[in-house]
Amino acid sequence: MGEILVLVDHVDGVVRKTTTELLTIARRLGEPSAVFIGDGIAQAREALQRYGAAKVYVLDAPELTDYLVVPKAEALAQLMERTSPTAVLVTSGSEGKEVAARLAVKTGSGLITDAVDVQAGDDGPVTRQSVFAGSYTVQANVTTGTPIITVKPNATTPEPAEGAAVEESVTVSLSDLATSAKIVDRQPRQATGRPELTEAAIVVSGGRGTGGNFESVEALADALGGAVGASRAAVDAGWYPHAHQVGQTGKTVSPQLYVAGGISGAIQHRAGMQTSKTIVAVNKDEEAPIFELVDFGVVGDVHSVLLAAAEQIRARHT
Amino acid sequence: MKIVVCVKHVPDATANRSFLADNTVDRVGVDGVLSELDEYAVEAALQIREAGEAEVTVLTMGPEQARAAILKSLQIGADAGVHVLDDAIHGSDSIGTSLVLAKTLERTGFDVAICGMASTDGSMGVVPAMLAERLGVPQVTFASEVSVDGTTVRARRDGDAATETIEATMPLVLSVTDQANEPRYPSFKAIMAAKKKPVETLSLADIGVDAGDVGLAAAWTQVESYEARPARTAGTIVTDDGAAAEELVEFLVAGKFV
Numbered sequence: 001m002g003e004i005l006v007l008v009d010h011v012d013g014v015v016r017k018t019t020t021e022l023l024t025i026a027r028r029l030g031e032p033s034a035v036f037i038g039d040g041i042a043q044a045r046e047a048l049q050r051y052g053a054a055k056v057y058v059l060d061a062p063e064l065t066d067y068l069v070v071p072k073a074e075a076l077a078q079l080m081e082r083t084s085p086t087a088v089l090v091t092s093g094s095e096g097k098e099v100a101a102r103l104a105v106k107t108g109s110g111l112i113t114d115a116v117d118v119q120a121g122d123d124g125p126v127t128r129q130s131v132f133a134g135s136y137t138v139q140a141n142v143t144t145g146t147p148i149i150t151v152k153p154n155a156t157t158p159e160p161a162e163g164a165a166v167e168e169s170v171t172v173s174l175s176d177l178a179t180s181a182k183i184v185d186r187q188p189r190q191a192t193g194r195p196e197l198t199e200a201a202i203v204v205s206g207g208r209g210t211g212g213n214f215e216s217v218e219a220l221a222d223a224l225g226g227a228v229g230a231s232r233a234a235v236d237a238g239w240y241p242h243a244h245q246v247g248q249t250g251k252t253v254s255p256q257l258y259v260a261g262g263i264s265g266a267i268q269h270r271a272g273m274q275t276s277k278t279i280v281a282v283n284k285d286e287e288a289p290i291f292e293l294v295d296f297g298v299v300g301d302v303h304s305v306l307l308a309a310a311e312q313i314r315a316r317h318t
Numbered sequence: 319m320k321i322v323v324c325v326k327h328v329p330d331a332t333a334n335r336s337f338l339a340d341n342t343v344d345r346v347g348v349d350g351v352l353s354e355l356d357e358y359a360v361e362a363a364l365q366i367r368e369a370g371e372a373e374v375t376v377l378t379m380g381p382e383q384a385r386a387a388i389l390k391s392l393q394i395g396a397d398a399g400v401h402v403l404d405d406a407i408h409g410s411d412s413i414g415t416s417l418v419l420a421k422t423l424e425r426t427g428f429d430v431a432i433c434g435m436a437s438t439d440g441s442m443g444v445v446p447a448m449l450a451e452r453l454g455v456p457q458v459t460f461a462s463e464v465s466v467d468g469t470t471v472r473a474r475r476d477g478d479a480a481t482e483t484i485e486a487t488m489p490l491v492l493s494v495t496d497q498a499n500e501p502r503y504p505s506f507k508a509i510m511a512a513k514k515k516p517v518e519t520l521s522l523a524d525i526g527v528d529a530g531d532v533g534l535a536a537a538w539t540q541v542e543s544y545e546a547r548p549a550r551t552a553g554t555i556v557t558d559d560g561a562a563a564e565e566l567v568e569f570l571v572a573g574k575f576v
Binding site for chain 2: 009011068069070073093094095096097098100101102104105106108109110111112113114126130131132133134135136137138139141142143144145177180181182183184185186187188189202224242243248249256257267268271274275278279280282286291292293294295296297298299300301304305306308309312313316
């Protein structure tokens, strides 16, 4: 079985759920090797082992994380040269996609981004992608070089399978170009105590119809243990931070349950949530296009309906 | 200073977007527009020009219709256009696209090459990084705030886990998000003036790219098939008469979300 390189997505050693999904997918394709760049391997090791990493390559030089994208791409290229993997998997996100993009050019390999499913095929991995605002599903494969695939969060359910997780420290040599775009300041995103938007099983979002008050949206999100999202209109109005924007220019989410509160459902928003398994909407305008997508819709006031629902859910728990 | 903005002509997101028999995106049989996210790139270029002295050239590749994306950019305020037009380009993937754009940028020269954060059709968001890789210059990408001081570019990047400040020196590739600025609308005067602005048309031979290195046959990825997403089955819609919250909770309980 060929080696599958999985770039670990982590914050100071806390492995993100997406990486456990990638390791699960990698096991369908071959033998997973985790590539850990930065500080915190001691903390990350257990999760990588539990989800089946046979090897863990550890790369820890300050230049790898103090400069944008390029050092990681160079490091992976050197690791590919050495290990000749049969595929490389990276989490879809702005950084992951850019690392994968440069890696593809460097190694003469085809690149597929934003896969929502990856399966083993006769001629290498076969991917599925959701395109044109989720209105089409495309099946694709890489025909040249080593398949480099970025995978969206929630593409699979992580399944534990103990791996050997044999650690190997790797030294890479970086070019002058690698240190040409310096990260001069880094402010970690403040923890909200809620699940991460793209990873959450449940997302409750608010839009223009909230009038700027997200209390009811947050209340239902908290009652359901979900993440909070926002439409572009709500973000542009300054009602909620951009990091929470769902849609074409924000995050794409594909949770088990998506609740749209006071969101009309313009194509740009649908592009970010249309593949959700179950969709609920509350909107006072019965003509709102969001109702074309819903499994359950309420024509009514977003605040009173969401607050009452949140209260009833909390009551059931006590 | 020379600024080149790379823009893309894309099928209108509100039109019926579809595919051709060769599994490529239909770019001709559907209304096209300047990719909305590229308007922020054009605006970023104009703001740099207004803060100092710069010439703004807008670059696109694609069929005859793609010229409309150049024209729109000239109306917004760019000074000149370059259109790489060649039948052999049809079906290029991101690898082929970045090759054509990089070779053209080498020919035009640039201090800053600016892109939108992604196209609104393929929406991969990888071409700026590929351009920087091919050109061997710094990449400052997904900028939600940009400032220029001499030849230094400083940008805020709202990353997946942190907000970062990035600094690099020209020449470089910059990509901007829809948070970076508020694109202006062309005035009537600007629309009239755009007609007189120069647009150069180049073939692959002009930029030194072998036709065999781009296009569908040279793509390193292949779309095997596509299918329309099945229409969602019509759901239950209730009008709130005071009991809707309870019905909603029942629905959520039945779905095991509670």
